[in-house]
Amino acid sequence: MAGRGRLAGKAAIVTGAAGGIGRAISLRFAEEGAGVVAADIDGAGAERTAGAVAEAGGRAMACACDVSQSRSAKAAVEAALKRFGAIHVLVNNAAIWVGDASVVDLDEADWQRAVAVNLTGAFLMSKHAVPAIIAAGGGSVIHVASQLAHVARPGRPWYCATKGALIQLARAMAVDHAAGRVRVNTLSPGPTLTEKNIALYGGIERVTAEMGGRTLFNRLAEPREIAEAAVFLASDESSFMTGADLLVDGGYLAR
Template identity: 45%
Template sequence: MDASKAKKLAGHVALITGGGGEIGRAIALTLAAEGASLIASDMDAQKAEETARQIREAGGKAVALGGSIADPETSIKAVDLAVTQFGKLTILVNAAATVTEDGRAEDISLEDWNRTLSVNLTGVFLACKYAMPAMRNAGDGRVVNITSQLGQIGVPLRSPYTTTKAALMQFTRCLAVDYAEFNIRANSLSPGGIDTERRMRRFSNRDEARAARGPLYLLGRLGTVHEVANATLFLVSDDASFVTGTDLLCDGGYLAFKGRTTDRD
């Protein structure tokens, strides 16, 4: 059998926003390994290029693009790149996100609130807005918006981030309803605590983060970027051909006990 035909995403072209971050890069590398040609977009152009370089060195096809997802020109350029370089666009994964400093509503500046919404919510809207026509033309589309387990619970001092993630789930459901007739599926993916450098903003080192947060999960540990990437691969592959308009929790059982696995009352 031709090895290329055995790959789950052979013939597909994917755009990954936030493709220079740890989660975005893991998703990009996983999709490329399964045969997808890829556009890696990130606010940090060097990180985007590093993702594309790793894909090319592994024998895949990838192009990098620097720019903020909150800027509509970034999405326009990314979709144009996919079509001009690879002929079409069939997969969109929105992994780009930002966070704000902790605080109650009275402590959060309007600037920080608007910045979080512009990246985490409006930016995803823009990426989808400009990707949909290309997917309609391709006759096939698979969208995954990376949300968070925290979008489903009240979280102290995290209202901007968690609000955008909750809203993103609803936007994704609406996207699925609006574009089903064009053979475009849309789902969100809600990771739990993932072992990344971003998590270190609350801890002094990774061991401290693992020790503090791991016990909150039924599986007794933080998740890995590869587990998020594999869940994304499932959603964009034909294995999930009857899955649309839903949210997939990849949270190690966190929400089953709301992060309180030691409570017995």
């Protein structure tokens, strides 16, 4: 598996890899030949993802990592370099959900937590990984944003603000690091059928009724459908794309 595939010869760090979209990206990257560091604050979940990759014949290591802490982000990068010798791809996918509230009702601590993980986490991982990507001859950084980086929903100021900021962070990084052959893009999923969403809405039927209906297909995305776009952004197939947002939202924003 390592010798062929659209990501053959590449090593990738995927944050938030214990479940949902991050796990799907880890599995698809490994299927395409990448060595994968499955990083998550949930170390046991990261181990399960790395185990699933290995079971499918791929190469992965788990890394317990809190992306909001500089030392932890740096350690994840060092672990990746030790295991694979280089880093070509970084996927900043880790995020937290702090609950629905307007700015008036939102706890200040919840705002700080959301910014620390959803936005500062992408900064810290990039800060430590980009020099390694440049040293490897270039590569791809992908920040996972959201359709809610573009439009708002009630009670989501912390989410919309952090996701919108990731799009501008990607553009600014693209400008700074094009000379180092580092492409930086965002991937904006629409509603996706993850364990988190199923639990949040109280079952598949309810999440499909409430979130699926906002897409033109009347369903949520499968995590794998989002992972396919991540493979494209990570691979050389997207070699002329940088500073862009790839929207995979089932037409959520089309009407």
